[in-house]
Amino acid sequence: MEYEKAWLKYHRLSNYKDCTFFCCIYVRESDLVIETAIKELQLAVKEILGIDCDRIHNPNGREEYNMNSGIYFVADQSIQKEGYHIYAKEQVIVIQAGDSKGFLYGVFELIRYLQRNQSVRNIDYKMEPDIPYRMLNHWDNLDGSIERGYAGNSFFFQDNEIMVNERTRMYARLLASVGINATVINNVNVKDCATDLISDMYFDKLRAMASIFKEYGIQLFLSLNFAAPMELGGLHSADPLNEEVRTWWKEKMVEVYQNIPNLGGFLIKADSEGRPGPFTYGRTHADGANMLAEAVAPFEGLIIWRCFVYNCQQDWRDKVTDRARAGYDNFKPLDGKFLDNVILQIKNGPMDFQVREPITPLFGALHHTNQMLEVQIAQEYTGQQKHICYLIPMFEQILQFHTYLQDQKDTIREIISGQALNQKNCGIAAVANTGNDSNWTGHDLAAANLYGFGRLAYQKDCTAEDIAREWVEVTFGSNKEMITTITDILMRSWPIYEQYTAPLGIGWMVNPNHHYGPNVDGYEYDRWGTYHRADHLGIGVDRSERGTGYAITYQEPLASTYNSVETCPDELLLFFHHVSYTHILKSGKSVIQHIYDTHFDGVENVENMMKALDKIKEYLPLAVYNRMVPRLEEQLRLAKEWRDQINTYFYRKSGIIDTKNRTIY
Numbered sequence: 001m002e003y004e005k006a007w008l009k010y011h012r013l014s015n016y017k018d019c020t021f022f023c024c025i026y027v028r029e030s031d032l033v034i035e036t037a038i039k040e041l042q043l044a045v046k047e048i049l050g051i052d053c054d055r056i057h058n059p060n061g062r063e064e065y066n067m068n069s070g071i072y073f074v075a076d077q078s079i080q081k082e083g084y085h086i087y088a089k090e091q092v093i094v095i096q097a098g099d100s101k102g103f104l105y106g107v108f109e110l111i112r113y114l115q116r117n118q119s120v121r122n123i124d125y126k127m128e129p130d131i132p133y134r135m136l137n138h139w140d141n142l143d144g145s146i147e148r149g150y151a152g153n154s155f156f157f158q159d160n161e162i163m164v165n166e167r168t169r170m171y172a173r174l175l176a177s178v179g180i181n182a183t184v185i186n187n188v189n190v191k192d193c194a195t196d197l198i199s200d201m202y203f204d205k206l207r208a209m210a211s212i213f214k215e216y217g218i219q220l221f222l223s224l225n226f227a228a229p230m231e232l233g234g235l236h237s238a239d240p241l242n243e244e245v246r247t248w249w250k251e252k253m254v255e256v257y258q259n260i261p262n263l264g265g266f267l268i269k270a271d272s273e274g275r276p277g278p279f280t281y282g283r284t285h286a287d288g289a290n291m292l293a294e295a296v297a298p299f300e301g302l303i304i305w306r307c308f309v310y311n312c313q314q315d316w317r318d319k320v321t322d323r324a325r326a327g328y329d330n331f332k333p334l335d336g337k338f339l340d341n342v343i344l345q346i347k348n349g350p351m352d353f354q355v356r357e358p359i360t361p362l363f364g365a366l367h368h369t370n371q372m373l374e375v376q377i378a379q380e381y382t383g384q385q386k387h388i389c390y391l392i393p394m395f396e397q398i399l400q401f402h403t404y405l406q407d408q409k410d411t412i413r414e415i416i417s418g419q420a421l422n423q424k425n426c427g428i429a430a431v432a433n434t435g436n437d438s439n440w441t442g443h444d445l446a447a448a449n450l451y452g453f454g455r456l457a458y459q460k461d462c463t464a465e466d467i468a469r470e471w472v473e474v475t476f477g478s479n480k481e482m483i484t485t486i487t488d489i490l491m492r493s494w495p496i497y498e499q500y501t502a503p504l505g506i507g508w509m510v511n512p513n514h515h516y517g518p519n520v521d522g523y524e525y526d527r528w529g530t531y532h533r534a535d536h537l538g539i540g541v542d543r544s545e546r547g548t549g550y551a552i553t554y555q556e557p558l559a560s561t562y563n564s565v566e567t568c569p570d571e572l573l574l575f576f577h578h579v580s581y582t583h584i585l586k587s588g589k590s591v592i593q594h595i596y597d598t599h600f601d602g603v604e605n606v607e608n609m610m611k612a613l614d615k616i617k618e619y620l621p622l623a624v625y626n627r628m629v630p631r632l633e634e635q636l637r638l639a640k641e642w643r644d645q646i647n648t649y650f651y652r653k654s655g656i657i658d659t660k661n662r663t664i665y
């Protein structure tokens with residue numbers, strides 16, 4: 001399959017003012033990653049400025065002002081890991097970094113200045129990333145399919161073979177350019193051949209892949225099957241406290257690390273949606289995770305253990321069991337029981353990547369456990385990369401959220417960066433939205449989520465809006481109207497998607513299995529624990545202390561805020577409370593009128609978005625616009641479907657008419 005270079009497709013600048021800086025690169029010592037940084041800089045300078053940027057050996061490793069112009073790589077141990085300081089002085093630009101990855105990230109920052117035609121004459125910019133692991137999770141299967149993939153098939157696997165080729169390198173370049181330093185290439189649901197990834201069938205290819213990634217400062221991770229001792233090793237058990245099982249894992253890891261020395265470690269989905277796990281043997285998740293952690297410890301491996309553990313065999317009549325509580329109930333009691341090379345990976349919301357969810361209370365509840373936030377840029381519930389839905393504003397809110405874990409340093413960002421609890425094994429992971437489509441993400445605007453995830457994770461001082469604008473500029477160039485229009489569309493797209501889909505934090509209402517398109521009762525009488533409980537009087541799940549008690553698993557003052565209808569924010573009202581359709585929101589509208597209004601507005605907003613894009617289409621490459629048009633049409637079609645199904649459903653249930661008398665069926 002053909003592939004494009006996304007935001008790394010460089011455009012020639014004919015009028016760049018500061019070309020003289022880019023004549024040469026002075027380097028003293030180099031290694032694999034610094035070599036990559038040099039090559040990347042040379043490539044960009046050649047393609048953007050048309051200059052052959054020579055590499056010159058700099059024996060004393062210091063910058064030489066007034067003598068020679070150029071870019072100096074200067075090692076400086078005072079700069080934190082993976083950080084850099086770029087500044088200009090006289091005729092030179094200095095990139096200082098504390099380690100080789102710092103040079104690589106500094107180079108990509110400098111390249112962005114070129115891509116955006118910005119002067120570097122007064123550049124003085126220092127960035128030290130706070131989140132240690134910035135990771136992608138691919139849900140790619142070995143047959144080449146992708147679970148929740150909306151951009152074609154896998155570019156890692158095909159017909160149970162691993163593919164390592166030039167696209168692998170392009171992928172690594174894209175990741176490194178936005179600061180992503182780790183990736184899991186296979187689906188968390190490890191079945192069939194995927195179990196064999198830790199066998200000699202696949203070692204050669206994995207080693208080759210890991211070594212390409214290493215050039216770009218990226219660590220390869222794999223998802224693991226907890227039942228591998230049985231399925232691969234032929235044992236009769238996978239009990240984490242069974243000596244035979246423990247020995248099997250230890251020996252297996254020796255073999256794995258001998259063959260793939262750069263492997264970062266493993267991601268595990270256990271006791272979740274039918275996957276095997278320690279519960280089968282009456283053991284805890286700490287028993288399971290620690291067994292694996294001990295096996296990988298000699299190789300500095302990490303075990304990333306997912307907290308997406310809940311009862312997926314619920315009876316819809318049961319109003320006591322609450323899926324939202326499951327993460328907290330399962331993992332809070334285990335706080336402090338995990339080894340230091342275990343990280344718990346926790347989804348942002350307590351349910352599952354809905355367009356709006358509260359932040360999971362588990363983050364405010366763990367004091368002695370390494371944590372990693374899991375978000376989803378694959379748009380499973382947010383339009384499946386046919387609809388525009390720029391998710392970085394959501395992630396920005398998540399990262400800024402105060403958990404009240406302690407008096408200070410209590411935001412999600414402070415927790416997953418390790419600052420809150422003084423930890424080093426922490427991070428952020430996004431379920432990836434890529435596939436082998438030529439533009440990587442299906443919808444061209446979905447690439448903003450991939451780019452934005454990396455940038456938000458690396459660059460602690462930039463906003464979702466800065467990132468959107470930056471992505472538009474590095475991808476589509478410098479036309480002002482185009483930049484403003486697309487940035488504005490991206491920034492409004494998540495709220496618009498929310499307007500025409502499930503209202504006020506209730507979520508779901510999608511077609512079962514594939515999760516695309518409206519179906520209000522699709523999950524209402526099912527076993528997945530995802531209900532809206534609407535009747536003729538009202539809607540919502542009572543998760544207050546009178547209901548499932550979920551609301552009071554938060555730290556104060558969050559518990560009180562969510563527990564009361566009066567103080568619960570509108571956008572989460574139906575997640576926490578069952579209210580009547582005539583209940584008046586903080587906005588002054590009744591719940592039913594809010595539902596009608598947002599759904600009519602949502603469709604209108606999609607129409608406006610399409611008009612705005614049409615106006616600037618001449619500034620987009622024709623192929624890009626042509627790929628976008630059918631998706632925009634599909635977004636509009638489905639937005640109308642959502643509007644009409646939701647409005648009709650609630651009109652029929654409640655019998656309450658729309659005060660504005662618009663068409664409801």
Ligand code: BDP
Nearest residue numbers: 147148188189269308352353
């Ligand atoms: C759900 C997806 C399912 C995943 C699961 C998970 O529908 O395909 O396997 O999450 O995160 O959102 O494990």
